[in-house]
Amino acid sequence: DVKVTQSSRYLVKRTGEKVFLECVQDMDHENMFWYRQDPGLGLRLIYFSYDVKMKEKGDIPEGYSVSREKKERFSLILESASTNQTSMYLCASSSSGTGDYEQYFGPGTRLTVT
Amino acid sequence: DAKTTQPPSMDCAEGRAANLPCNHSTISGNEYVYWYRQIHSQGPQYIIHGLKNNETNEMASLIITEDRKSSTLILPHATLRDTAVYYCIVSYLTGTASKLTFGTGTRLQVTL
Numbered sequence: 001d002v003k004v005t006q007s008s009r010y011l012v013k014r015t016g017e018k019v020f021l022e023c024v025q026d027m028d029h030e031n032m033f034w035y036r037q038d039p040g041l042g043l044r045l046i047y048f049s050y051d052v053k054m055k056e057k058g059d060i061p062e063g064y065s066v067s068r069e070k071k072e073r074f075s076l077i078l079e080s081a082s083t084n085q086t087s088m089y090l091c092a093s094s095s096s097g098t099g100d101y102e103q104y105f106g107p108g109t110r111l112t113v114t
Numbered sequence: 115d116a117k118t119t120q121p122p123s124m125d126c127a128e129g130r131a132a133n134l135p136c137n138h139s140t141i142s143g144n145e146y147v148y149w150y151r152q153i154h155s156q157g158p159q160y161i162i163h164g165l166k167n168n169e170t171n172e173m174a175s176l177i178i179t180e181d182r183k184s185s186t187l188i189l190p191h192a193t194l195r196d197t198a199v200y201y202c203i204v205s206y207l208t209g210t211a212s213k214l215t216f217g218t219g220t221r222l223q224v225t226l
Binding site: 004030031033035040041042043044045048049050056058059090092094096100101102103104105106107108 | 146148155156157158159160163201205207208210211212213214215216217218219
């Protein structure tokens, strides 16, 4: 089974802190994604990566950056956390080629910024 | 711009078929229809996808109208574990990193 793990299920940070959210997948997938999910807004794509060291902006990249130094790991970075970044963050991965429609999601990290 | 329109909520009795509709009137010729679901406190899970033909797998069936402007996801014998938010997504299959735009979905409540 594909497994996507996220470093924390719950995280509380203070305004202005630098926050790292880590995601690891064990299926050798080329593609990895970061979403945030807010009530009434659904899932929104922040950034994605289709290869090591490659990244592309999603729909709401402002206030975030990402890092992909190894194929299995994709990090989301909040350079200076703000209260409006309080949200559920979901990581996903998929393979390239004919199976790239199927994204496998992690359990999510609920981040609260106070 | 919303590419799909789904009812916000639906109820279904356990053991009955759950039919979840989706409108995608602006779908392009090469865009696929995907369905995912999200059970409470979990990440979304892929269910099924299709282009033109009806599709069936072990989880569900997907019926796409001939003009492709709407589709229906069918769970043939709904159980309490099917209670979830169901997302209908329209997107190109790029072969590299297909982007999926999740809307707010349909919250399906399966009851005894």
